[in-house]
Amino acid sequence: MDAFGPITIAAAAAALALLGVRGRKRLALSRAKHPSLTGHVRMAKRFAAQLPFYEYGEAEFAGVDGASEAVAARRRAGFARLSALYRERYAKTRALTEEAKAGISDLQFTGRYRVPFQFSRIVRENLSAGSFLQSASGVEVTDLDGNRLYDLTGSYGVNILGTDAYKACIQEGAGAVEALGPVLGALHPVVADNVRRLRAVSGMDEVSFHMSGTEAVMQAVRLAQYRTGRRRIVRFCGAYHGWWSDVQPGIGNPRPANDTLTLADMSERTLKVLATRRDIACVLVNPIQAMHPNGGAPSDGALVDSGRRAAFDRAAYADWLGRLRAVCTASGIVLIFDEVFVGFRLAPGGAQDYFGVRADLVTYGKTLGGGLPIGLLCGRHALMRRFREDRPGDICFARGTFNAHPYVMGAMNAFLRRLETPEVRALYADLDARWDARAAELNRRLEAEGLPVRVVNMSSIWTVLYTRPARYNWLLQYYLRLEGLALSWVGTGRLIFSLNYTDADIAAVTERFVAGARAMEADGWWAGPATTDKAIRRGVLREMIAVRWRGLRGRGGVAADAGNSPVPAE
Template identity: 35%
Template sequence: MDTSERMFAEACAVMPGGVNSPVRAYRAVGMTPRFIRSAKGAYITDVDGVEYIDYVGSWGPMILGHSHPDVLQAVADTMKDGLSFGAPTGRETELAKLVCSMVPGIEMVRMVNSGTEAVMSAVRLARGATGRDKIIKFEGCYHGHSDSMLVKAGSGALTAGRPDSAGVPAAIASGTLTAQYNNLDSVEALLRANDGEVAAVIVEPVAANMGVVPPAPGFLEGLRRLCDQYGALLIFDEVITGFRLARGGAQEYFGVRADLVTFGKIIGGGMPVGAFAGSKKLMEQVAPTGPVYQAGTLSGNPVAMAAGLAQLTILNEHPEIYMQIENSAIWLATQLRALEEQYHKGCTVNQIGSLLSVFFTDRPVTDFAGAKSSDTERYAAYFRAMLKQGIYLAPAQFEAMFVGAAHTKDDLMNTVLAASRVMQEL
């Protein structure tokens, strides 16, 4: 029994499934999870001292690499003054101003503590601002674990084979309508059938919780048009794409404006942070200036704000990072597709920006049905073999690979060489 196995056995005695977030349990890949001791740059090291090239990056926020010295220094400097005050600090304003300056179309930001909380609050705001109750989401898209969003969800809920959850009252679930990603007709049909009742359409601009599925040409533009036509708000869930596709996230990358935007831990340098943002008119509907209540004792935590300021300042001042990581992801995806052509393993590789996924299906993956056609057992075998080669991928088919600024040419080449060895034997 190695150290991770021993630690997992101990964890299972005191935590459900031995973890604090289901996908970490490695059940989808038939393994004991690796317990991590440390991380630096593009590498993580487990408790047995085994080092891996990391393409999870704490599920996205480590865009600059682990333990970036500027981020660590900002955290260390801030910690000296205390960890939490439950009172305003100047760093909250600084980070909010920086976010507003980077993201098109937003004028105010409310800091929260997670992507789940950001989405939950944005949905409440949309309902409060419109006086409507229903929400449209898309099959296979994941927007956190609040009750109304656990309807035909992606990410860990999909990995477990249960894209719904026990404990969600039917009355709450009935307010969430589901459409098909990349299918505007399905959205319009719901809006027409529920005319005057839909508060918002919420979408991952790039679906990244059923694997990576880019939007079809015209899809996001069509959502904007339909929302305007039917008086619904458009919410972009940018917990993954925010500050990763571009400085201004998906709104900048695709040139489509949302009414509300949600962000996750990337704005805290990987610390527990989230935010929702929009126009001044909408955001002033939030307490204490408006009737939509939202609160959080730890929201705007000074240490998290310092980490976020450090990371976003670097991204704001060095936009060339985005071209670098996108080019790296394009190269990696191209090489993986070449391996498929060479070994004929029935794989499809999707890539956009610095995000990519290897699906074990020979059909194009443009929607939830395509993603669900993937052979999850073959992905599990691929994951286990790649881990033995020193490549740390998401322990589930329906997640993204994240390429970051710390991945060097040698890292990418070693990843392709590992994949080549694995593909030959798979």
């Protein structure tokens, strides 16, 4: 018995030491997460699962912020005027949208989440402008009713050069591959020229073609795991890398992403975790996060107050990427730049050139297809190889029926050739200075008129901020639409301009934007009682708790709560 005593004590000490090491690692990982629900994806998912549905009825819709009856009456009159204008101005477009919506799940989703859910039904019934367009030219689009609008949607990031350029790319590309047509598997000779140009643009050795940005990111992560033999993925809080489960943990993903670590962006604690762990295969960076580090893509659907934040410091983010690059190199971690959204918008050489930092793997998409669907992965030889010379059965398989489709490759080639023309290069000359000045002029006009709205930009990507705490900021998108500005379903969260906007076009957009904000101010939506964003959020939380509590007690539930405002917001 005594002989085992020292052994038992030694084993216990070793176990405690091991637990101590693991505990320190766990603590370091926890501290590297952003202190928000976005930074704690499992907690966010649990919270979302408990979020109860309720909505405001007609009676309280215009006064949930505690506004006086006079202000609420002004708002009701303004809303009625908006509703009448929408029904008159967008009749054909909204009629076809209603007809098609029953068979298009995307329309059902985007229509429901354009505004905070408590207001959604009444807004859908009254302020739908429809989702169909019949033509596009220059920087304008035209709907089925003949309304011409300045396009601020950017086709989700695809439209960098202007719609006319992409029409030409598609036409030229189709002509170049017409003799082969839609023959798949074999490659059209234009692919060889695309590869040569892509290697020059990306600074990488090899290229892998895919059909979407999500697919390209999937393959980048799989190859990083395959080549390093590690399983963990690091993504940064709030960053979007497609909708597949491993890079979209938390809300919106019905499956757990157990190998994914969500860490804080621009954090020394994150660098410490990356420097000390040996199970991390790759780090994913989406450069658009430089505009709102640790925050999700801004959307009016989540705009319950005026708490949206954004700012862009190019030098600070470049410095962060440089330090991240150094840590990844020292730790054998694959650094992946996801440039699906920003690629070729910030610079002809993409975000790598713009920030002066080189990645190990880079994904592209959207605009690169010249107007057609595309996803692309570029990387170093050592990381792109999908097989092992010494183990022929050990492979990382990835193929797709439509990868390198001849027509897509033709349109891509036309786009890549355009990037080298003097006309397109001129669009990039003094790019940041030009777009910064345009945003500054809009802010000057808004401030001069005392309107509680400002814009922040990252080159030609803008987001709208609100300077006065309010519950109705999400309504601005509908006033802007009436002024002839087309926004995507995220509303004022992200305005995306094509680079072919002239100074005259921007001047017209500025006038219309100010007019829309002025009309919203006149209708009283920013005239609520003095409050704070914190008080607004607390008020909404109390409403949710009251609804949830009634549901747990079995008195009402969703159906009974519809149309009621359980607790007035502060």
